[in-house]
Amino acid sequence: MAKKRERLEVIKDILISIRDNRKIKPTRLLYSSNLSPQMFKEYINELIRKSFIKLDIDDKEKKTFSLTKKGQEFLQEYKVIENFVENFGL
Amino acid sequence: MYLYDFIVLNKELLKPIYGLLVGIICGIIVLRTDKLFHLSLHQGIRYFRNAFFFYGIAFIIRYLSGALTFYEYINPDYNFIINIIFEFFLIMAGFFLIYSLIWKKLESPKENNRSSLFNIRILVFYILTLIIVILDYIWDVYYFLFASQIILFFFATIISYKNFSEDVKKHTFPKFYFIAMFLSFIVWILNALAGLFFEWSNIVLINIYSINVLIFLIFLYGVVKVTNFNG
Numbered sequence: 001m002a003k004k005r006e007r008l009e010v011i012k013d014i015l016i017s018i019r020d021n022r023k024i025k026p027t028r029l030l031y032s033s034n035l036s037p038q039m040f041k042e043y044i045n046e047l048i049r050k051s052f053i054k055l056d057i058d059d060k061e062k063k064t065f066s067l068t069k070k071g072q073e074f075l076q077e078y079k080v081i082e083n084f085v086e087n088f089g090l
Numbered sequence: 091m092y093l094y095d096f097i098v099l100n101k102e103l104l105k106p107i108y109g110l111l112v113g114i115i116c117g118i119i120v121l122r123t124d125k126l127f128h129l130s131l132h133q134g135i136r137y138f139r140n141a142f143f144f145y146g147i148a149f150i151i152r153y154l155s156g157a158l159t160f161y162e163y164i165n166p167d168y169n170f171i172i173n174i175i176f177e178f179f180l181i182m183a184g185f186f187l188i189y190s191l192i193w194k195k196l197e198s199p200k201e202n203n204r205s206s207l208f209n210i211r212i213l214v215f216y217i218l219t220l221i222i223v224i225l226d227y228i229w230d231v232y233y234f235l236f237a238s239q240i241i242l243f244f245f246a247t248i249i250s251y252k253n254f255s256e257d258v259k260k261h262t263f264p265k266f267y268f269i270a271m272f273l274s275f276i277v278w279i280l281n282a283l284a285g286l287f288f289e290w291s292n293i294v295l296i297n298i299y300s301i302n303v304l305i306f307l308i309f310l311y312g313v314v315k316v317t318n319f320n321g
Binding site for chain 1: 123126129130131132134135137138190191193249250253257259261262263264267312313316317
């Protein structure tokens, strides 16, 4: 059985999916995240609240997610953060 | 014994240097971890940062004010206030440090505590800390401080040993973290023994101060090494 992903790892995977697609629709992001709809919603709300991603709605009411500057910085420093959390048992 | 004699003779000069050194080490740790926290918003990093913020304040207040008292810039009658503040920040720092290791079991990742200094869980630490400080003040002793820190670092040692032994990726620092926690546990026992049986012997105190610096240097080493990691 595959090991359950850590929270930080899930966040990284979501942000990478958004970054690789520049703009991504919610349904496509849900599939690529491998999360249940409920968990996906919780993570997305958290990422929006923490300003890592933003939700864009165009004139045709089409919703897409895109990465913010803070989200890009998180991805750049992800290895350091992950290493810190694991080394210090946080 | 030359070194001990030199330290004892110059202890009033060395105390503020000691306080400043620990304060600077804590300051560097706080700055490095604060940057990581703002990037990740990780609660564990936040509590770890708070622990060293409180340690830094405690040591700077205690030892710099001690020097000001010695050189008669502060009336010695007010020393008890400095001791109370020192004890308060020191105990809170210990609580933050152990909480950074166990927060995952007590908080949901969905929780959004706007402040890590003023929330319901941390309020429990403030209350416990105030009780310990008040009891020590009433009886004019440090026994409650010693007892609280020995218990706290006993559990911190067990948790850090568990983290070290279960570290499948074989990181460098969990071993040092465990050593630092074990040394802290020993230092608090030595502190209690120094007060109870050795009448605050200078030699015992010098060893305690030396181990304390070593503990903070271990943490500084870990933080600098890990935050300089580039994958």
